[in-house]
Amino acid sequence: MNSVIFHVDMDAFFVSVEELFDPNLKGKAVVVGGEPNQRGVVSAASYEARRFGVHSAMPLTTAKKLCPHAIFIAGQREKYTEYSERVHQILCNYTPIVQRVSIDEAYLDFTGSERLYGLPLQLAHRLRMEILDKTGLSASVGISRTKLVSKVASDLAKPSGIFYILPGHEAALLAPLRVGKLPGIGEMTERYLKDLGITTVGELAEVGREFLCDALGQWGESLYRKSIGLDTAHFDFHEEPKSISHENTFNQDTNNLEVIYATLAHLVQKAAHRLREHKMYARSITLKLRDLDFHTITRAVSLEEATHLDSEILESVLTLLKQNWDSQLKIRLLGVALSGLSYGPVQEDLFEKSRRDKMTRLYQAADRIRDKFGFDSITSARTVK
Numbered sequence: 001m002n003s004v005i006f007h008v009d010m011d012a013f014f015v016s017v018e019e020l021f022d023p024n025l026k027g028k029a030v031v032v033g034g035e036p037n038q039r040g041v042v043s044a045a046s047y048e049a050r051r052f053g054v055h056s057a058m059p060l061t062t063a064k065k066l067c068p069h070a071i072f073i074a075g076q077r078e079k080y081t082e083y084s085e086r087v088h089q090i091l092c093n094y095t096p097i098v099q100r101v102s103i104d105e106a107y108l109d110f111t112g113s114e115r116l117y118g119l120p121l122q123l124a125h126r127l128r129m130e131i132l133d134k135t136g137l138s139a140s141v142g143i144s145r146t147k148l149v150s151k152v153a154s155d156l157a158k159p160s161g162i163f164y165i166l167p168g169h170e171a172a173l174l175a176p177l178r179v180g181k182l183p184g185i186g187e188m189t190e191r192y193l194k195d196l197g198i199t200t201v202g203e204l205a206e207v208g209r210e211f212l213c214d215a216l217g218q219w220g221e222s223l224y225r226k227s228i229g230l231d232t233a234h235f236d237f238h239e240e241p242k243s244i245s246h247e248n249t250f251n252q253d254t255n256n257l258e259v260i261y262a263t264l265a266h267l268v269q270k271a272a273h274r275l276r277e278h279k280m281y282a283r284s285i286t287l288k289l290r291d292l293d294f295h296t297i298t299r300a301v302s303l304e305e306a307t308h309l310d311s312e313i314l315e316s317v318l319t320l321l322k323q324n325w326d327s328q329l330k331i332r333l334l335g336v337a338l339s340g341l342s343y344g345p346v347q348e349d350l351f352e353k354s355r356r357d358k359m360t361r362l363y364q365a366a367d368r369i370r371d372k373f374g375f376d377s378i379t380s381a382r383t384v385k
Contacts, residue, residue, distance in 0.1 A: 002167045004120055006108040007150035008091065008127070008144040011159040013104035014044035014075055016137050017083050021076075029054075029070040034251055036064035036072050043075055047159060055070035061345065074251055080121065081270075086135050105154075107147050124162045144170060146231045150356060151183050170229030175202030182226045189223075201227050244282070245337035246270045253292040253330035260331060267336040268314045278340045285313055287320040288335030296333075299324045306342055310363055313338065 010016065014032040019025045027051035034040045042063050045054040052067040063070065084103045091098045094117075097109035110123060117123040124141040131139050142153025144165040152174065157163035165173050174182070179201055180190040196215060198204050204212070205227035212220030225231070246267045254260065275282055286300040299320045305311060317336055325331075 001112060003145045004110040004113070004122075004123065005144060005147055005150045006110060006127075007154040008087075008106050008108065008131075009142070009151075009154040009158070010087065010104040011138045011139050011140055012044060012046050013084075013137070014080055015046045017079050018073060018075070020136050021079070021241065025071065029067050031060070031070045031072045032049045032075040033060055033063075034072065034074050036060050038251065040249075040251070045070075059262045077248075083135055083137065087131055087137070087139075090127075090131055090134060094123075107150070114150065121162060121164050124164070128160075128162065144229075146170070146229060148183055148226060148231050149173070149229045152177070152181060153356075155181070171205065174229055175200065179204055184226070185223075186223065242341070243337055243339040244271050244274050244341070245286075245288075245331060245335060247335035249333045250277065250331065253332050254262050255327060255330045257327065260321070260334065261318070263334050264317050265314055266335065267334065268317055269310055271336050271338050271361070272308060272310045272313055275338055275341075281308045282313070282338035283307075283340035283342070284338070285316040285320070286335075286337040286339065287317050287324070288333070288337065289321075289325060289331060290333035292330045292332055294332070297324060300339075302340065306340070308363075309360065368378070 015025070015030050018030065018032065025046075028046065029052065030046040031042055031049055031054060032045070033043040038060055038314070040060050042054060042056050042058045042060060044056055045063070049063070049067050049070050051071075054063045054067050054070065060072065064072070080103060088098070088100060088106065091106055091108055093107050095110060095113070099107040101107065107201065109119065110120065112358045113123075115118075117126070120143045124143060128139055128141060131137060138160040140154045140157040140160060141162045142150040142155070142157055142165075143163070144150045144153055146168050146284075149165055149170045153163035153165050178190070178199060179185055179193050180187070182201060193199070193204065196207075200209060204223060209224040210220060212224050216223060248263050248267060250259075250263075282303075283306040284300055284302050286298055288296065290296040301316050301320060303316065313336075
């Protein structure tokens with residue numbers, strides 16, 4: 001039986017969410033990330049702006065030079081997260097085998113589900129239409145036997161399309177594409193391969209495994225597998241996370257204590273929510289802090305007892321902040337990471353267990369509300385403040 005792997009990728013996701021709240025943006029060159037005179041980079045660009053060479057991670061000042069008539073907006077991260085959760089819930093209603101790889105894309109395994117859902121193209125159309133009807137957002141879908149080819153296919157299907165690569169036709173699809181179209185190949189590798197006379201995926205496959213391994217070591221084996229449409233890592237949806245982390249970069253550096261506390265509380269809530277989704281507990285809590293000069297410090301604390309409770313994690317994070325932050329120094333980025341993960345806490349005394357059980361029920365109730373109505377449908381008072 002051939003595998004059936006979908007790659008669902010939302011079309012210009014951040015921009016599309018902004019258009020839901022301001023329809024006047026539709027059809028215009030839009031750049032999400034901040035004002036063009038601000039320090040920062042492009043988070044997303046509409047297809048109209050991309051025609052002028054604007055792309056994500058580009059400095060905002062460069063984007064302004066390339067597309068001076070573009071509309072620049074700061075963006076609403078909370079809204080993007082909310083709509084991402086809505087889309088994710090739709091995907092999970094179709095299959096339990098969903099691997100989210102970013103805020104706007106995911107892989108789904110529909111192997112053996114033809115009797116339930118029909119042919120892959122029919123299923124992809126049904127899935128896209130449900131996303132559109134329930135969120136107002138469009139998605140592109142790539143379908144093949146492997147994650148790698150499905151991701152390439154969804155990119156070729158954009159915007160708002162479906163591309164199904166029949167089994168056995170993967171190499172033929174990839175061959176005429178430039179090597180930079182393969183996931184995981186950046187500008188540096190593409191330039192190096194060009195110096196070797198390799199510009200297309202077909203040429204990459206033709207030179208063979210031995211040549212690539214001689215030229216690039218172990219990376220050569222991975223490149224060769226990519227060139228013929230094979231995945232380079234085991235497609236394992238049950239892999240345990242080694243850590244869980246969330247970060248926030250401020251549009252403007254700040255040392256406002258209320259803003260910093262509220263941001264940390266929000267990051268902790270997101271991390272703890274994911275921790276409970278995996279039914280896991282964390283023993284190590286890490287605070288990441290970057291100042292206006294891009295100096296980054298990370299400080300961690302190990303707990304005597306592993307936890308999955310927001311309040312206990314936040315208490316540790318705030319203690320680390322007080323111990324390691326000069327309140328006169330403005331902060332550019334904050335991050336929270338949970339590690340030392342396990343599937344159960346250590347043995348607790350009866351009093352502590354009773355208290356923690358009550359707190360667990362409270363947070364699990366909040367989790368259920370978030371799963372149904374979006375993450376920001378319920379939050380702590382500290383975060384609101």
